[in-house]
Amino acid sequence: MSIVAKAGLEDVVAASSSICTVDGLAGRLIYRGYDIDDLATHSTYEEVVYLLWYGRLPRADERERHRAQLATARALPQEVLAFMASLPRDSHPLDVLRSVTSVLGHYDPDAQDNSQEATLRKSYRLEGQMATAVAAWHRVRQGQQPLAPREQLSHAANFLYMLFGRDPDDVATRTMDLALILHAEHELNASTFAARVVAATEAELHPAITAAWSALKGPKHGGANEDVMDVLKEIGTPERAEAWIRAKLAWRASLSPAERQSPAARIPGFGHRVYRVDDPRAKHLRRMSRELAEGAGETRWYEIQEIIRRVVQAELKLIVNVDFYSATVYYVMGIPTDLNTSLFAVGRIAGLCAHVMEQLAHNRLIRPRAEYVGPMNLTYVPIAQR
């Protein structure tokens, strides 16, 4: 007998995985057995990528080989750079990343090879190329030449170098590295599930990742970190924050349940399907946001956030999710807001590749059923009689 799941597959366990788990009640996030707090304090993004792909922390020699393999896989083919140059300059960066991922598949020597070895080789390339593509698009859309990646820099430092055209300082590099670690993986969220569904058909890595970026775009998923900054800019000053958020909540309360489903009736950066206490990533991003703001002498965005957080948590009892403070971390670093979701993607490519490899290693087609609620036994009516 079939079981009808709750809407949105809430609480459905749809795969066995040894990559990551989320304890929503305790507010814990675990990559391959390691708590995110431990990784955020002690690890680097490159090491976390190794952990996700190989299932354990690397020894020193393995870490060095892995780092070198990632660093030499960053370049984009000339044809892909030409493709980017042909796109309308006002294209959204995540749409460009999605299209570029698809186009990269045409030039990857292993594109059609779905073996574990080929998928790992493609993972190294996509890991490097995603960061290069996001930085390159930002320059292309401003009429600048994309910068070639530099192998001697870490993943985080190289990304910032390619984005801004200058060597980042240690604070910026460590901040970006930490943001990438925190975004690297998050169990069966919508984009990861999308990637696994595609991989389960035995389509290859590039189509699976293209599907993931399609799912990441929406305001209920990765798109929320861009919306957070839009809200903060609309509020403008800490003095206006409390009145603004109370007015928004009053308007929301006046809506019907159906109208409250609209993203416009949500406060971006709050709420989560799994967490019942604050997202464990948010506390790191909150600290980073405060420290960066104090360092830059521009604390108003952080101050507005603290007011919104206090009111929303008191009134709606919603938890803070990863997108709330990442928005101001990136903003204070000088990163344009419409790149926020793409930065999420630059980190998340690691977890997605791990999931595709895991899916392919123990694959069965993902094909659920629908509960049919439509009419039955109708008789076809010829068009002249309808």
Ligand SMILES: CC(C)(COP(=O)(O)OP(=O)(O)OC[C@H]1O[C@@H](n2cnc3c(N)ncnc32)[C@H](O)[C@@H]1OP(=O)(O)O)[C@@H](O)C(=O)NCCC(=O)NCCS
């Ligand atoms: C993340 C999210 C999509 C989870 O959705 P979900 O598990 O399907 O939860 P629901 O949409 O069923 O929400 C449950 C209740 O909380 C409310 N709610 C959830 N998030 C809310 C938010 N950010 N602002 C206002 N109300 C919210 C819903 O309106 C609903 O209440 P209602 O029945 O009175 O309308 C949702 O919390 C959201 O839209 N958040 C804002 C966007 C965001 O930050 N996304 C990033 C996620 S990491």
